[in-house]
Amino acid sequence: MKINIFQIDGDRDEHEVMFVSYDSIGKFQGTREVQSEIYNKVFNGEVECSTLEDVYKMFNTNHPAGYAGRSLSVSDIVQVWDGGDEEVGFYYCDSIGFRKVEFDPEKAVDKSRENFITALLIKPGCEPERVEIGRDLRSLQAAVEGDIEQFPCFADDAVIICNEEGKLEGLPLNRAVYEEYEQEVSYYELKNMFREAEREKRGSLVGYIVFTEDSFDKPYPIEARTYMVSSDNKAFQDGMGGYSIYGSSVDGEDILVRLDGYMQEEYGGKDGWEVEKCYVYRDDREILDIIAGNFLIVNAPPESEHYESLSFGQLQKYRKKFENPEHFLRINGEIIAVPYKAEKQKNNCGEER
Numbered sequence: 001m002k003i004n005i006f007q008i009d010g011d012r013d014e015h016e017v018m019f020v021s022y023d024s025i026g027k028f029q030g031t032r033e034v035q036s037e038i039y040n041k042v043f044n045g046e047v048e049c050s051t052l053e054d055v056y057k058m059f060n061t062n063h064p065a066g067y068a069g070r071s072l073s074v075s076d077i078v079q080v081w082d083g084g085d086e087e088v089g090f091y092y093c094d095s096i097g098f099r100k101v102e103f104d105p106e107k108a109v110d111k112s113r114e115n116f117i118t119a120l121l122i123k124p125g126c127e128p129e130r131v132e133i134g135r136d137l138r139s140l141q142a143a144v145e146g147d148i149e150q151f152p153c154f155a156d157d158a159v160i161i162c163n164e165e166g167k168l169e170g171l172p173l174n175r176a177v178y179e180e181y182e183q184e185v186s187y188y189e190l191k192n193m194f195r196e197a198e199r200e201k202r203g204s205l206v207g208y209i210v211f212t213e214d215s216f217d218k219p220y221p222i223e224a225r226t227y228m229v230s231s232d233n234k235a236f237q238d239g240m241g242g243y244s245i246y247g248s249s250v251d252g253e254d255i256l257v258r259l260d261g262y263m264q265e266e267y268g269g270k271d272g273w274e275v276e277k278c279y280v281y282r283d284d285r286e287i288l289d290i291i292a293g294n295f296l297i298v299n300a301p302p303e304s305e306h307y308e309s310l311s312f313g314q315l316q317k318y319r320k321k322f323e324n325p326e327h328f329l330r331i332n333g334e335i336i337a338v339p340y341k342a343e344k345q346k347n348n349c350g351e352e353r
Helices: 022-031 052-061 138-142 187-199 313-322
Strands: 002-008 040-048 077-082 087-094 098-101 116-122 127-135 147-150 158-163 173-185 207-211 228-231 246-249 275-294 295-299 326-329 334-339
Touching: 002 116, 022 173, 052 127, 077 228, 116 313, 138 158, 158 275, 173 187, 173 334, 187 207, 187 275, 207 313, 207 326, 228 313, 246 313, 275 334, 295 313
Parallel strands: none
Antiparallel strands: 002 040, 002 077, 077 087, 087 098, 116 127, 116 295, 147 158, 158 295, 173 275, 207 228, 207 275, 228 246, 326 334
């Protein structure tokens, strides 16, 4: 059945009716009408339940993945909106059983999505897959099929979450990971790096161009002034019969802009956008570790107590970084990672896309 769950927000509960039975709320607030505006929506989804009693049991003893609300209690509202043996409507969780009530979900604050983050799920043999996943421990463990371990190895705030016993459990080897560092370069150096990567057919190289604040007629944060560019643009390839440079801002607001017409260093002229700096992320080519089994890439800002969603720029960066699965060979006592192309039509481990 498909349900929503609403719970009272203590900060907006002026009459202290949280955990109060339906027959008693009139004594506290002067009316027995349920005050929709003091509720938060904390869950929205499909559950394997047939009755409200099944829902009560699940949300007290076996919380579904992605649920970070408290256990279902008196004063909570369950909305049944599809399926099951219950009539569609809103139900007040009472001291004993449930009571159907009037409720306006538009007045409640929707916090159900706050329990989810956008991450990349990377499975052996597959391309990276963007997923919406609960930030709770149960959801993370389900994704990596075991107890989790955090692996920080990137130059930004992203981290790997993997199965800490993956190798001991004999899970298939997935990807090699390397220590990453940020290298600042001039625009001239970035262009040469791109051209060299294309000439040597080493795979597409990604770089970042940051434009100065005064290049624009109003102030923009650095994420809006930073554009992700790859070497597979015509401007960096020989014999293409054209010259174009497309890039996307890392905040995701400006997608596939043709930059060569705006840039002072290209065809934008003296009033064009001026480059402040450029940088690339480089790997120390010594393998730090090989991840076995599924792993996630999530954002872990030091100022946050929880894992956060990957930014648009991070999604693009790590999709590119891990786009190719790898085979692992031992040559002269050294382990070598050999990338190969995933089968796109079976990217999700056998599911057609």
